Amino acid sequence: SxxxxxxxxxxxxxxxxxxxxxxxxxxxxxxxxNSRGVSDIVGREFALPVDAEHKATVLxxxxxxxxxxxxxxxxxxxxxxxxxxxxxxxPLMPYIKPALxxxxxxxxxxxxxxxxxxxxxxxxxxxxxxxxGARRGMAACLLVTTLPILGMMYVQDATGFIVCRGxxxxxxxxxxxxxxxxxxxxxxxxxxxxxxxxxxWGNLGGxxxxxxxxxxxxxxxxxxxxxxxxxxxxxxxxxxxxxxxGTGLATLTGRDLPDGNVDELELSGAKQKSRSDVVLKVGFSxxxxxxxxxxxxxxxxxxxxxxxxxxxxxxxxxxxxxxPRETRHSAAPGPAQAATYFxxxxxLSVKLAGALASCFGLMNLFARSLGGIASDxxxxxxxxxxxxxxxxxxxxxxxxxxxxxxxxxxxxxxEEIPASNTAGxxxxxxxxxxxxxxxxxxxxxAIVPQVSRSALGVVxxxxxxxxxxxxxxxxxxxxxxSDARTDDSFIKMGLAIVASSCLCALLYWxxxxxxxxxxxxxxxxxxxxxxxxxxxxxxDVIDLSGFAKGAPATARSTVLSTVKLSESVSTASxxxxxxxxxNGDGSKESAVAPAATQPCKLCSAELRSVLSxxxxxxxxxxxxxxxxxxxxxxxxxxxxxESPGLSTDELRRRAMSxxxxxxxxALELV
Numbered sequence: 243s244x245x246x247x248x249x250x251x252x253x254x255x256x257x258x259x260x261x262x263x264x265x266x267x268x269x270x271x272x273x274x275x276n277s278r279g280v281s282d283i284v285g286r287e288f289a290l291p292v293d294a295e296h297k298a299t300v301l302x303x304x305x306x307x308x309x310x311x312x313x314x315x316x317x318x319x320x321x322x323x324x325x326x327x328x329x330x331x332x333p334l335m336p337y338i339k340p341a342l343x344x345x346x347x348x349x350x351x352x353x354x355x356x357x358x359x360x361x362x363x364x365x366x367x368x369x370x371x372x373x374x375g376a377r378r379g380m381a382a383c384l385l386v387t388t389l390p391i392l393g394m395m396y397v398q399d400a401t402g403f404i405v406c407r408g409x410x411x412x413x414x415x416x417x418x419x420x421x422x423x424x425x426x427x428x429x430x431x432x433x434x435x436x437x438x439x440x441x442x443w444g445n446l447g448g449x450x451x452x453x454x455x456x457x458x459x460x461x462x463x464x465x466x467x468x469x470x471x472x473x474x475x476x477x478x479x480x481x482x483x484x485x486x487x488g489t490g491l492a493t494l495t496g497r498d499l500p501d502g503n504v505d506e507l508e509l510s511g512a513k514q515k516s517r518s519d520v521v522l523k524v525g526f527s528x529x530x531x532x533x534x535x536x537x538x539x540x541x542x543x544x545x546x547x548x549x550x551x552x553x554x555x556x557x558x559x560x561x562x563x564x565x566p567r568e569t570r571h572s573a574a575p576g577p578a579q580a581a582t583y584f585x586x587x588x589x590l591s592v593k594l595a596g597a598l599a600s601c602f603g604l605m606n607l608f609a610r611s612l613g614g615i616a617s618d619x620x621x622x623x624x625x626x627x628x629x630x631x632x633x634x635x636x637x638x639x640x641x642x643x644x645x646x647x648x649x650x651x652x653x654x655x656x657e658e659i660p661a662s663n664t665a666g667x668x669x670x671x672x673x674x675x676x677x678x679x680x681x682x683x684x685x686x687x688a689i690v691p692q693v694s695r696s697a698l699g700v701v702x703x704x705x706x707x708x709x710x711x712x713x714x715x716x717x718x719x720x721x722x723x724s725d726a727r728t729d730d731s732f733i734k735m736g737l738a739i740v741a742s743s744c745l746c747a748l749l750y751w752x753x754x755x756x757x758x759x760x761x762x763x764x765x766x767x768x769x770x771x772x773x774x775x776x777x778x779x780x781x782d783v784i785d786l787s788g789f790a791k792g793a794p795a796t797a798r799s800t801v802l803s804t805v806k807l808s809e810s811v812s813t814a815s816x817x818x819x820x821x822x823x824x825n826g827d828g829s830k831e832s833a834v835a836p837a838a839t840q841p842c843k844l845c846s847a848e849l850r851s852v853l854s855x856x857x858x859x860x861x862x863x864x865x866x867x868x869x870x871x872x873x874x875x876x877x878x879x880x881x882x883x884e885s886p887g888l889s890t891d892e893l894r895r896r897a898m899s900x901x902x903x904x905x906x907x908a909l910e911l912v
Contacts, residue, residue, distance in 0.1 A: 274302040282309075282501040283512055283786065295784065296500040297429040301436050309497035310427045313377070316489070316496045318440040320380045321420040323489045324413035325447025327391050327482035328356050331407060333455045337475040338403070348400040355408035357546050358714050361707045363415040368422070368703020372521040372781045374505075375498035376423035376699065380416050384490030387413035391483040395476040413486070418706045420444055422699045425691040426499055426782035431618060434629070434688025438614025441687060442606040442680060445545070449603025451482075501784050512786070514779050521781075525700025527772035530693050533745050534686055534701075535708030540742040541637060541682035543712020544644075544735065547721070548602055601669070605676040612677070613684025626692065626754035633685035634746035634757060640678035641739030647671040648732030656727075683709075692751070694770060695780035 270277035271291035281287040282296060289307035290298040298310035305311050331338060332353070339349065370379035390409035397403045421437050428436040458481055463474035498504045499513075507513035525531065613636055620628030650668050651659050686705065693701045719738075720731040750756035752768050 271299060274300045274305075283510075283784070284502065288500070292500065293429045295429070295782075296786075297782075298427060298500075299429045299432065301428065301432055301439065303439070309500050313423050313427045313496050314436060314440055316493045317376075317380065317420040317423045318443040320384055320489050320493055321416050321441070321444030322447040322450075323384060323482070323485045324387070324416045325444060326451045327387070327447075327486060328407075328411050328414055329448050329451045330455055330479065330482045331356075331394065331403075333452050334459060334475045334478060337459070337471045341472045341475070342397065342400055342403055344400045344403060348404065352400075352404045352407045354714060354717065355404055356411035357414070357710050359408040359411040360414040361710045361714075363412045364418050364707040364710065365700075365703045367415040367418040368525065368700040368706075369518060369522065371419055371422035371699030371702065372525075372697060373516045373518050373699075375503065375781075376419040376426070377493060377496050377498045377503075380419035380423065381490050381493040383413050383416045383419065384486045384493065388483050388486040388490070391479055391486060394479045414710065415703075415706075417441065417444065417709075418699070418703045421687050421690065421706070422702045422781075423496075423498075425698055425702070430691070431622060433691050434614035434617040434621065434684070435611060436614070437687040437691070438617075438684030439611040441683060442608070442610025445606040445610065445680075445683075446603065448545075449606065452603070499782055499784065501786075504781075507784060512784050514783065514785075516781055517778075520774055520778060521697040521700050523772045524694055524770070524774050525697030525704065527770065528694050528697070528701060529769035529771065530749055530751070531690075531701040531704050533748055534690060534693070534705045536712075536742060537633065537637060537708075537745055538683070538686045538705045539708040539712020539715065540739045541640065541679055541686060541712075542706075542709030543714075543716055544640070544739065545603075545676075545679050545683070546710065546713035547716045601673055602676040605673065605680055609677040609680035610684040613681030613686075614688050616681065617685045617688035621688070626689075626751050627757055629685070629689050629692070630746050630749050630757040633682060633689065634743055636678050636681040636685050637743035637746070638740055640675065640682050641736045641741075641743060643671055643675040643678060644736030644739055645733050646736075647675055648729040648734075648736065650729070652727075652729045652733060689749075695783070696774040696778055698780055698782070 267277050274290055276288050276291050278291070279287055280292055280296070286308075288296065288298075288310070289305065290300055290302060290310050292310075293299055301314070302311060303314070306315050335344075335349065338344065344352070367379050367383065370376075370382075387410055390406045394403075394406045394410070397406055420440055424436050424440045425433055455478060458478050459474055462477045463469075463471065466477055467473040499507065501507060501512065502510075504513065504516075508515050613632070616636070617629045617632045620632045622628075624631075647668060650664050650671065651662070654662060687702075690702055690705055691698060716735055716738075720726070720735045721728075747756070747758050750759060750764065750767075750769055751761075752764070753761055755761045755763060
């Protein structure tokens, strides 16, 4: 009939228009524009495009807009500050050691305290992130550890120095807050890139402090303490202290979650109150989390070992610079990595050796992000197995290049190495080794958010603690002996890294499988040994549907639905046609007749052949409008005017959320 044909044409036109609009939105969203005007539950419009959970779908580092990019920049800057302060004393050791009478053994203990003290506190930070929010955990970590940084200015002996370094090192727990905070702000397809970039830029603090603190010392001594080295190195600690204090206060300006802060959301009923007993049991009972803990120890732990010892090595190289070469290796204080390696083995100057060694840490500028990008790319195509293979390959290559670095000079006598002209090759191998170290780190934390949503913070803490513990273990296992050759130690550590990478084969998700196993390959086995209570959500789970009623008119929460607006529009068209159709006596029925007297044409077999029965029912129940009100163009315009920022899909979802309603107020489009 003409009615059916007209309805089909109208539906086709609407579908084509919807597809065109959706393509335009997709283009805008790829370029970081919130073209749909989506807002949080209290009406604050997001600067970036978001998914159904209001997590950002793009990473736009050129802006610091609330809430997503503000959280991203504060997260990495907070971690950067703590990395900077933790390793700030190391490049000043040539001046600190004689002033405080620190022995070689005490210097080594201080270095281990700086990275070992945070292991327990990373676990605590994970619990804090899950219960009160990563933002406040980050701020507290920065502000509290400002005190021992200032205390470094007043230490008088080795004991005070070791204690201060250990207390400052606690601030490295900020890494867990950094990763947990970023994880709740960005959607699954890009969380790997976001986490990796934030972690990598934060890790830059180690390389920057080795480069910057010697220049800061010279500037302070020339400007404020001429000729007084002891006063100058003490005054240098004002810089990391101010960095901690300023960043800590700035962190408080961020937002815990895209829709608000934890306490506000819990009070409003939009967020379930977190239970510490649940997150601890769930987080500590996940086998994947413990496997990633070991894997991270052989990537981030290796980086910490090289970074910390490279800084300490600068001291060794400085002190030994005027000694005969044949006495330098035996005089080295225990572990000696990159800087000492180039100084003692290749005969480079102290400054050049330090500059080349800093390349290892500076790779964080981009290399960790590469790990996140690779994980996200493979994850989109192959799911979780793709992410696992990305980590496995990166970590295995990390170990291979660590071995190659050591093998370059391993068979040579120490006195032959400077004349072998292998320094350039070793610099290249060290750089590639560093790239795969950072990629493995990024790949690890691309997987962490997928381990347990109910205990994201605790799992992040476990894995992060594994990184610091890995540093202690690798230092003790491969570099503790005073007569160990550095190149041979690199070979041993590389073999251990390759072996540990095989643990990736044990990572397994029941619904997605693992690197070598398919979904449900292990039957009912679940690596999550203790399941969360039924209905328990994660720290980032927000019930947006609770704000479908009573929210401000500008709020645009995303609510899931299945109704097609095009079908509702065609239904409205039928209403219009029926309202204006002639009655049997030749008169026309009033288009404004009361709903109770309006004939329902939706029951006609002809129209039901065009529309699904579900669409018929939802058009009545979901839209909750009478036939007289639901006129074709006017009704559609009214819906769009009430919610101009909503997409067609979101209008459909909103209609569905009011299923069964009989009045317009129940459908309130917010």
